[in-house]
Amino acid sequence: MISFSVTALVFGVVFLAELPDKTALAGLVLGTRYRASYVFAGVAAAFAVHVTLAVAAGSVLTLLPQQIVHALTGVLFLGGAAVLLRAKDGADGDAEIRRPEDQSFWKVSGAGFMLILVAEFGDLTQIMTANLAARYDDPLSVGLGAVLALWAVAGLGIVGGKALMKRVPLALITRIAAVLMLGLGVWSLWEAVAG
Helix, strand or coil, X not given: CCXXXXXXXXXXXXXXXXXXXXXXXXXXXXXXXXXXXXXHHHHHHHHHHHHHHHHHHHHHHCCCCHHHHHHHHHHHXXXXXXXXXXXXXXXXXXXXXXXXXXXXXXXXHHHXXXXXXXXXXXXXXXXXXXXXXXXXXXXXXXXXXXXXXXXXXXXXXXXXXXXXXXXXXXXXXXXXXXXXXXXXXXXXXXXXXXX
């Protein structure tokens, strides 16, 4: 059974954390050079792999006593908030994007898949997804919320990233994501101490 509230919470947190990430920029660049549907297919597949790995890692954490899980996820959320607040201009670097020799589906989607697979491995949102999977012990709802958020950011980056970034300052998005993560961290630590 999928929990709508868990899915919505995960979607919001992951979406806000991923917007200022290099992935939106990479999607924007790839989307301006190649057919958007081809780019999205590769990027979406890579995100599905990342979310599956993150949820599996988070599910393993649920085997630990609840107080330890709450303390661990609280500390990791606080660390994630600190990383977001320290990031310059809300971005964590540019990704190098190679141009495939032709515009076939397999070349373009393969380039998008490999770019995201490498660039996002161990990324903040992957770690956040693992934390959320451990916190809520609901892998399906967490996985669904995370993958939908990542796909939404990728879609925005590919199709309308330039317009979005002109209207919404990345610094504001980064601060909102950091405050949400800070709140989740404090809440998790409080539950560890109170529980």
